[in-house]
Amino acid sequence: MKRRATIKDVAERAGVSKAAVSYVLNDIRKVSAETKARVLQAASELDYQPDFTARSLTKRTSNMIGVILPLVDASIANVMQENTYYNEMISAIEKVARENGFDVLLTGLARPEEYRNWVQKRRLDGLLFLGLFPASIYAEMRSMEVPAVLIDTYEEHTGKYPSVNINDEKGGFLAAEHLLSLGHENIAFLTTGLENPVEVHRYKGFTRAFQERGMTVPSPETAETTHRLESGWMIGKKLAGSSRTAIVCTSDITAFGVIRALYEAGVRVPEDVSVTGFDDIHISRYTTPSLTTVRQHIMQKGTAAAEKLIETMKGHPAAGETFDVKLVIRESTAPPKQ
Amino acid sequence: MKRRATIKDVAERAGVSKAAVSYVLNDIRKVSAETKARVLQAASELDYQPDFTARSLTKRTSNMIGVILPLVDASIANVMQENTYYNEMISAIEKVARENGFDVLLTGLARPEEYRNWVQKRRLDGLLFLGLFPASIYAEMRSMEVPAVLIDTYEEHTGKYPSVNINDEKGGFLAAEHLLSLGHENIAFLTTGLENPVEVHRYKGFTRAFQERGMTVPSPETAETTHRLESGWMIGKKLAGSSRTAIVCTSDITAFGVIRALYEAGVRVPEDVSVTGFDDIHISRYTTPSLTTVRQHIMQKGTAAAEKLIETMKGHPAAGETFDVKLVIRESTAPPKQ
């Protein structure tokens, strides 16, 4: 096991000082063509690669960005386990990061106080927050100097940090309007909780569709947990006996839970009850019935967030961005039966 | 923005040397109760947290483990995008890592030569390989001293590295045997390619079920890509007009693709054709038909792999482990129609 070459080895071989090597390799200062060639030559002969750790120490950067998922019950599993939404997001982020020479540190941190320490200990260059976090986090962040981009939050909650999200209000509206135009009147709105502004906006859009038609707005049904199959299933079970003819869900995952519960109760989708999802994850096109849903371009969102973060880290602060959504009509919705 | 306290600050405040602080905080050497108390006091007053980067430099470790996914077409997205298999795996790993004070660096690396550099530049303490990698990687790894644990590979290919996997052969057998015992004779085996030993073992088990009954073994159907919905869909389309009465898939994801293609061709599951999956991801219980599949305990596998890695890193080399699988019979399989 031979020792890895250090900058000193390169310097000696090239017959120059360590500083000179650093200048050449980082293209940081004018260096004569001749020594430059010698250094490059030596570096390649020794297969020299600068050590990130040592570099971090002086430069106070790490070339790493942190991707932070909310912890529920001390595990990120509870939020990301069932939903390929996160797969797309994370792989988009990882791709952008890697292409720009950054590595991705993936984590869920338990207590708000930990964030500061973690970021500082690791000298993280930037942070990507995926989902909803307690407000104290943002205050904590503001007191540090780490660039950050938030995904799926609203800036009114986060102060100065740019947020990448979608037009949730429109999404809620599109789903409701679609069902209303099919002739449904008794429509349930299934949310995972209106503490989350994303859910709030979707419900607002849902509400607007009713208001524009002068109809009274149904109050929401609240699931007990995050976007999980079982949350949907439990509500579906409850709604199976009700007079609702349509159900708007705020994720595809909960919609699948709902559909399954209805099926088990002998209620057919879409013949007896229509169901819409939200996200348009890959599988939603392949189930039977395939899912009518509000499509958001997840990878686009992840890519944009990562790119904005990197821009910000380079000193060009980026603004937030809100992406459009559209309705994808598939098999899970139909006019109510007569 | 006040400067973060360093070990020097603590030392000065406690009236001792930096070394003494290090001794106390790392519990590395006997220190008198009195100075110990002073140091602890000072450290807590200053809210001192050691800097990982600086520590890495002397200790040559980073407190990070790398989780490596295969890159297909320069993106990890193509392998992990649609399948919550990876969600469970990654969240299990992250949990164990975090509980042991490690952070998780997530990546897909393009060329084998990059691994070495990446591991050394980052001073990674351990590596977790998720899936199949070119053999040259293992040779490359052997020449380094990084502990590593492989997931979903077979040790005969990897030399000395411990591997955490499941009894794939049994899985293949159980699926085939289940269908055979239902009375199916013309059964397709859908694989993503027999270059992957995991697939090979599953096919071996499939084969054995036929041999034990003295039946001739069908040759496998090979999908063009990794485990993707569309791979399944394309093969399903092709098989829809065939005389097969049952299809064994090597992932739930491909099974869903198959089922959808059959549905679109007017072939009913399970009435006309039975389909089995592999993995038992969460959603498989919620689709209609719900999926008969070979269950593996994914989080258990991820947890075990991470724990073994950490054990190995602590100097107690761990052996590989093979977990059991079992058949979960749901709605997607039934006897062939008369």
Place this chain on the structure above:
DNA sequence: AAACCTTTTGAAAACGTTGTCAATCCGGAG
């Protein structure tokens, strides 16, 4: 009170970079 342990402590080197500053080199102007 000297000699000798044993325990406890601290000064300084090391880790591998980058950045600061001063020194050297070179050619040309005076």
Place this chain on the structure above:
DNA sequence: CTCCGGATTGACAACGTTTTCAAAAGGTTT
């Protein structure tokens, strides 16, 4: 020939830890 200015280079400090090595302190035993 001296002086000057610009271009190029190198010595050394700095980053924040851990570790090595030796010294100091505190008892015991003679």
